Amino acid sequence: MLASLVGFLGDFDLAEEAVQEAFAVAAERWPREGVPANPGAWLTVTARNRAIDRIRRERTLGDKTRRLELPEATMDELDETVIEDERLELIFTCCHPALALEAQVALTLRALGGLTTEEIARAFLVSEETMKRRLSRAKTKIKATGIPFAVPAEHLLPDRLNAVLAVVYLIYNEGYSGRIDLAGEAIRLGRLLAELMPDEPEVHGLLALVQIHHARRKARFSGDELVLLEDQDRSLWDFQEIATGREALERALALRGRGLNVLQAAIASLQAEERIDWNEVAALYEQLAQITRSPVVELNRAVAVAEAGSAEQALEIVDALELDDYQYLHSTRGELLRRLGRPHEAREAFERALALARSGPERRFLAGRIAEL
Amino acid sequence: MKYAMLIHEKPGYVGALPEDEQKAVYAEYMALAEDPRARGGAQLQPVETARTVRVQDGETLTTDGPCAGTKEVLGGYYVFEADNLDDAIELAARIPAARLDGAIEVRPLVER
Numbered sequence: 073m074l075a076s077l078v079g080f081l082g083d084f085d086l087a088e089e090a091v092q093e094a095f096a097v098a099a100e101r102w103p104r105e106g107v108p109a110n111p112g113a114w115l116t117v118t119a120r121n122r123a124i125d126r127i128r129r130e131r132t133l134g135d136k137t138r139r140l141e142l143p144e145a146t147m148d149e150l151d152e153t154v155i156e157d158e159r160l161e162l163i164f165t166c167c168h169p170a171l172a173l174e175a176q177v178a179l180t181l182r183a184l185g186g187l188t189t190e191e192i193a194r195a196f197l198v199s200e201e202t203m204k205r206r207l208s209r210a211k212t213k214i215k216a217t218g219i220p221f222a223v224p225a226e227h228l229l230p231d232r233l234n235a236v237l238a239v240v241y242l243i244y245n246e247g248y249s250g251r252i253d254l255a256g257e258a259i260r261l262g263r264l265l266a267e268l269m270p271d272e273p274e275v276h277g278l279l280a281l282v283q284i285h286h287a288r289r290k291a292r293f294s295g296d297e298l299v300l301l302e303d304q305d306r307s308l309w310d311f312q313e314i315a316t317g318r319e320a321l322e323r324a325l326a327l328r329g330r331g332l333n334v335l336q337a338a339i340a341s342l343q344a345e346e347r348i349d350w351n352e353v354a355a356l357y358e359q360l361a362q363i364t365r366s367p368v369v370e371l372n373r374a375v376a377v378a379e380a381g382s383a384e385q386a387l388e389i390v391d392a393l394e395l396d397d398y399q400y401l402h403s404t405r406g407e408l409l410r411r412l413g414r415p416h417e418a419r420e421a422f423e424r425a426l427a428l429a430r431s432g433p434e435r436r437f438l439a440g441r442i443a444e445l
Numbered sequence: 446m447k448y449a450m451l452i453h454e455k456p457g458y459v460g461a462l463p464e465d466e467q468k469a470v471y472a473e474y475m476a477l478a479e480d481p482r483a484r485g486g487a488q489l490q491p492v493e494t495a496r497t498v499r500v501q502d503g504e505t506l507t508t509d510g511p512c513a514g515t516k517e518v519l520g521g522y523y524v525f526e527a528d529n530l531d532d533a534i535e536l537a538a539r540i541p542a543a544r545l546d547g548a549i550e551v552r553p554l555v556e557r
Contacts, residue, residue, distance in 0.1 A: 170530055217553050218446040220529035228531065 073116050074183055075162040077123065078221060084183075084211040086123055094119035159184060160268045161221050167236040168219045175210035176239050177246075182207060184264065185243075185257045195246065195254050233269075237278045237333060240265070244282045255286055266320065273329020276320045280337035283317030284344055286310075297433050301343060314344050335360045350380035367393045371401055374408075383411045399428035403438060415445045447484060447554040448525050448533040452540060453517035454547035456492060462545075470541045477523060477539060486523035517547055524554065 077087035094115045108114040166179040178196070181187045187195070193203035213219070224232040240261045247255025262279035269275050291304035299305075321341055324334045339356050342349055357373035370393055378386035387408045395401040406421035419442055426438040459467055478486055495511045511518055520542065527533040530551075537549040 168530075218448075218527070218529045218533070220531050222529070222531075224531065 073112065073119070075159040076116060076157070077119055078158070078162055078165070078183070084214060086126070087119075090119040090123035090126070091115075093122045097122075157268075158221075159264065160223055163236055163265070163268075164223055164232060165214060165219055165221050167232075167239045168214075169232070169235050170217060170219055171210050171213060173239075173242070175206055175213075176235075177242055178203060178206055179210050180239055180261070181243065181254075181257065184261060187257065233272060233274060234332075236265070237274060240278060241282070241333075244285075255282070255289070258282055259286060266323075271327060273324040273327035274331045274333045276324035276327070277329055277331060277334030277337045280317045280319075280321035280324060281333055281340055283320065284314055284337065284340040287313035287317060288344070309344070314341075317341070330359065332360070332363055335363070348379070350376050354380055367395045368398070368400075371395065371398075371404060375404060378408055378411070383408050387412065397428065399425050399434075402428065403441075406438075406441065410441070410445065419445045446527060446529070446533075447556070448527055448530075448536075449550075449552045449554055450486075450523040450525065450533075450537050450540060451519055451550040451552065452521045452523075452542050452547065453550060454520035454542040455516065455545070456518055456520075458542065458545050458547065470545075473539070473541050477536070480525070480536070482525045482527060482536070484524040484526050486521065488521040489519060492518040492520075520547075 074087055074091055077090060078084055097118055098111075098115060102108075102111075162183055163180065166183055167176045171179070174196075178192050181192050181195075182189065189203050189207060190200045192207075193200040196203070198206075223229075240258050243254050243261065244258035247253065247258060259279070259282055262275070262282055265272075265275045266279050287310040288301075288304060288308075290310070291306070291308035292299055317337070318341055321334070321337045324337065335356050339353055339360075342353050342356070354373055354376035357369060357376055361369045361373055370389060374386040374389040377389060387405070390401065390405050390408065393401060402421045402425035406418045406425060409415075409418035409421055422438050422442045422445070426435060426442065429435045429438055459470055462470065474488075477483065492511050495509070497508050497510065497512050499506045499508075523536075523540070525533060525536050527536060530553075533551050533553075537543065537551050540549050543549045
């Protein structure tokens with residue numbers, strides 16, 4: 073409803089106020105006159121008409137009336153089909169790269185997740201006042217800079233869709249820290265995107281990725297400590313949700329998706345198997361590394377290669393990486409050298425990792441490894 | 446909406462190009478100026494000609510040179526009428542200075 077009004081009015085604040093007014097009118101009228109046959113459409117049309125009234129009252133602005141030259145909608149033409157679904161346009165507006173990332177996230181949750189400003193503030197551990205300002209600055213910027221309310225043109229779409237997916241993933245990732253169920257919110261957004269853009273493999277890939285991760289949430293922590301995948305108690309996994317995630321992955325693959333999200337979802341899916349096919353995991357990491365050019369992805373590939381049975385080859389990959397300040401490079405190297413029967417070098421690598429490690433459990437783990445050598 | 450495209454450039458960047466490329470770059474600037482969405486614009490004289498004016502306590506103070514001491518200098522500007530920010534950014538990306546070590550600042554104009 074908000075989406076169709078923002079689209080119609082080209083103004084975020086005005087749309088929000090109009091929606092609130094429409095609900096107020098409904099609260100007053102429905103108990104007296106009965107609930108209309110199509111409450112959603114009634115609210116939308118009422119909100120729309122309220123907004124038009126308001127603009128006419130304030131009519132100083134040639135720009136805003138530009139879109140309002142159409143006749144006022146009447147209750148007669150009220151039919152679901154009259155009201156365009158413009159949620160997709162709204163998503164692309166909220167996730168426009170000209171907005172700061174934190175503003176994109178907040179706007180998306182406000183406009184599409186339907187969270188209140190107070191809930192978003194709580195989720196990101198800032199005051200409601202701060203969040204209100206953040207949202208209002210973003211809305212002002214949309215208006216002042218002419219950020220379009222539209223699905224981007226074909227040649228811009230891949231980049232802009234990536235921006236949208238990055239926001240949803242970020243929302244998912246934040247889901248572990250706060251008290252609000254952002255992870256669930258991210259999955260709802262992923263489903264909405266999959267429904268609105270059914271032919272985009274990366275959308276299904278992202279949905280699959282977050283669902284498969286989410287299915288393992290109960291096993292990820294033991295108290296406050298992070299539990300590695302291999303040590304997780306599988307009876308805590310939600311296999312129904314893993315299956316749902318895999319269905320989304322199947323759709324992505326059927327659409328010939330081989331992008332970032334699809335590859336990561338495929339890896340997550342393989343890693344949720346009883347027996348993990350590490351050769352396949354390594355091959356997928358290789359494809360992922362070709363896209364991202366990220367040394368961290370290469371490091372993951374090395375781990376998969378080692379698990380598949382070739383510690384030597386894995387060590388070659390690791391030694392070619394420029395990631396000297398990265399703790400996990402050194403801990404992985406130590407582990408590989410230990411397996412290859414080179415304890416002195418292994419100890420050096422673990423000591424280097426220990427010097428970089430910050431968290432207590434990781435330090436204890438590394439100290440234990442060094443003591444064993 | 447109207448957008449100003451402020452062209453921040455490396456001084457002398459066109460002169461540093463081979464002659465045929467210089468011609469091509471000038472042609473691109475002309476083509477942009479003649480785009481139906483163009484609403485104005487100008488090339489500025491070199492930055493050495495700049496004089497900066499400030500008024501403090503009612504007194505006019507002028508100094509030599511540009512306002513900000515960055516590597517790039519403001520070399521010119523266009524004003525375009527574009528439907529939205531995405532279209533404005535596409536126009537800005539066509540300005541040669543953007544790919545020749547310069548940068549284009551896209552700023553919406555205040556509409557009155």
